Amino acid sequence: MVATDPTLSRELNALREELSTARRERPETAASPPRESSAPPSDPPKDSAEKDSAADEHIREQLGEFIDEATQFFAQAEKSIAAHPAQSVVGALLVGILVGRLLGRR
Numbered sequence: 001m002v003a004t005d006p007t008l009s010r011e012l013n014a015l016r017e018e019l020s021t022a023r024r025e026r027p028e029t030a031a032s033p034p035r036e037s038s039a040p041p042s043d044p045p046k047d048s049a050e051k052d053s054a055a056d057e058h059i060r061e062q063l064g065e066f067i068d069e070a071t072q073f074f075a076q077a078e079k080s081i082a083a084h085p086a087q088s089v090v091g092a093l094l095v096g097i098l099v100g101r102l103l104g105r106r
Contacts, residue, residue, distance in 0.1 A: 012067055
């Protein structure tokens with residue numbers, strides 16, 4: 001297994017923690033406020049709750065895929081840089097010059 005950037009690893013772990021915290025807090029925040037009428041409170045329509053659940057699951061899957069892709073991208077970049085250090089330095093220098101010129105024109 002290729003070692004990844006420690007900063008990237010910390011960021012990914014922070015995202016995972018935030019996601020798990022949001023999952024735990026969601027049922028608490030989703031509770032409806034007390035109603036003022038004397039009628040008994042009715043449950044929200046199951047279709048709406050099912051849609052929210054499906055949307056949340058879809059977002060979790062996409063976030064997981066994004067994290068996996070980012071990890072693979074950085075691992076591949078690390079391998080490429082290790083295999084071609086001179087080309088990587090020259091490329092980074094050129095990108096830096098280009099960004100500097102673009103930002104300097106403002």
